[in-house]
Amino acid sequence: MSNELHGVTLEAIVTRLHAHYGWEQLGQRIDINCFISDPSVKSSLKFLRKTPWARAKVEELYVATKFTD
Numbered sequence: 001m002s003n004e005l006h007g008v009t010l011e012a013i014v015t016r017l018h019a020h021y022g023w024e025q026l027g028q029r030i031d032i033n034c035f036i037s038d039p040s041v042k043s044s045l046k047f048l049r050k051t052p053w054a055r056a057k058v059e060e061l062y063v064a065t066k067f068t069d
Contacts, residue, residue: 004063010055013062014044020067030057 005013017026018041027035032054034047048055 005059010048011045013058014041017062029061
């Protein structure tokens, strides 16, 4: 997985997932408060940077997602 994420910042990951899924679908796919309660890229980054298990789930979803753009 690390090869696929090489050079991709956490901010880029969250921004791309939000653009692809929207906050509501992200919250359904990964049940963490930063995607459900008053979500924003900034608040999500703050949470994910200090919560390794949640960051891992976000990175896994990013790698698994088939982006069309």
